[in-house]
Amino acid sequence: MLASIIQNLFNAFQWGSFYSLIALGYTLVYGVLRLINFAHGDIFMVGAYIAFFIATAILGMAASLPGWMVLAMVIPLTMILTAVVGVSLERIAYRPLRRKGAHRLYVVITALMCGLVLENGNLALLGASRKSFPELVDKVVYTVGDLSMTNLKIGVVFSAILVFIFLHFIVTKTKIGMAMRAISYDKFAVPLMGIPIDTVIVFTFILGSSFAGLAGLLFALSYPILDPYMGAMIGWKAFIAAVVGGIGDIRGAFLGGFLLGFVEILVVAVFPSTYRDLIAFAILMTILCIKPTGMFGVAGTTKI
């Protein structure tokens, strides 16, 4: 009994890590731009596909390379290319709208549409056949008593924690992080102070998208079947996790992702698996009804 609980906890940590990594990207963009980037889940999907193509290309050119070396090449390349996709979205779709001073909701609709273009364009170009990701890492299973841990699970959880620490450091300790917080505080006064607002926003998109790409790669390593709609559901759920944590706050997104992972895995452990979405969302709605601005959210005041 106890062993199965702890086993489920490990699974929940892994599952929550994916949510956290994606929710961090949502939160970064939202915190700076007040924009819900609904295409983020699909950027995660694009990251998984980019990782797949790079990995197969490298393995095709040099099949004798050991797996860890291939992985060491795939990780930075995937992150860079996914960041390019995210930044080009910002350049093509969001920036012109922002320049025009369009209503915030129109940018959100554009983001939704970009997500649809990404997933259906992927389906149309690559076909509906599911790609299976090559196995780069030899599975090592650590067993302690009745508990089993794979090296992949540990890697996923550690990378999520490392990304969180890295982002927290950037946002709180560096100059560019200060600029991000300044933009979210007052978008009109910041350019007057000589802060290059576009550079900061592009940097935000680079951060968010590259970590979405990393999440895609890790997801493809853990569950090696790729399909074009894999990002849609995870994206929505990660967004909900970010909001429950208090959107715009890095700690909130991180904890919210883990909370959602825990809730889902524990629901599946106790109830039939079809109840997963139902109970998870019901719990999240209850949390939002009790704390309307999320766990770390600050209640805004309105001047009249």
Place this chain on the structure above:
Amino acid sequence: MRKLTVPTLLLAITGVIVFMSHQEYIDLYIQSVIMFMGVNIILSSSFNIVNGYMGEFACGHAGFMAVGAYVTSVVNVMLFTDDKVFGAALLPPETAVYLFPFTLLIGGAAAAVAGVLVAIPSFKTRDDYLAIITIAANFIIISTIINIDKIGGARGFMGMKKVLFAMTDSYDIPWILLWVMIFTFGTVFIIRRYVTSTYGKGIIAIKQDEVAAEIMSVNTNRMKLVAFMLSSGLAGIAGGLFAHILGYINPNSFGILKSTECLVMVYLGGMGSLSGSVISAILFTLLLESLRFIIPWMDTAMHYMHLLPDSYELSQVWKWVIIPLILILLMQFRPEGIMGNRELSDVFPKLKKFYSFK
């Protein structure tokens, strides 16, 4: 005379379309396109109450549609047909003709009650958090339906065609087409009356400034409750019609994608413009259906010009690439939608000569 122009026009349109369908001058495909137009008009204009007039960002409209569709279908199948699950018909099937609008309204009422699920949290929460609550409500409704095994669960639910056959056995006219048109006009009429009344001015006040509206004695909580319930109730009616047009419903067809379609129609037409939502629903349906023919035609043309490799053919998947791209471009060049915040009579003031609106 000016009072009667619009009703006579609508009556004429309805009469002509129903007569032509009855005589089979219009084939079934065009009939179904007209019906989907009607359903989309109901969806977009009802969604416009919350998103356009009240200025909230809700995106879970398809969930309420699902509630209406399921409740209406189950009630109809229980009452008028012999079903394996629900047993024999409770009422003689001849009564289906008279009771069908009432069962639709029952579905609408159920959807309105489901709308309370979203309305009550909306008293305290604002934009993005409300968006979450509506998305979560959509997911919750869909998974609830999937988990009820008696109404088919994830396999879907059918048997609505029998109800339609029972109706045409009594009087042989295209009933479902008639009801779609009647409910579409009724919806537009109700929403028009609602947003031009003093009561409806309250929700427009909420959009402008909620705190100020509260101070000026607008009961914001009550307004939100009414707006959400009206919006979701009308969506439920649209769902009931949709279920009977297709004759088969599946919980996954009311997912986020359907909600996205509703959002697209509202923003394409313009927030807070009723004629905008009607026009955009019509255009959107026409675009969806015309792409069915344009894509194969493009495929042939591009193969003919050797732009594509022989092994690759343009499939219908491209439909959902082209439509979002069109919308992205529209947002770039005309972000306020087709009509913006104006009605047809604001764009063409001379129209006011021909009708009067009380």
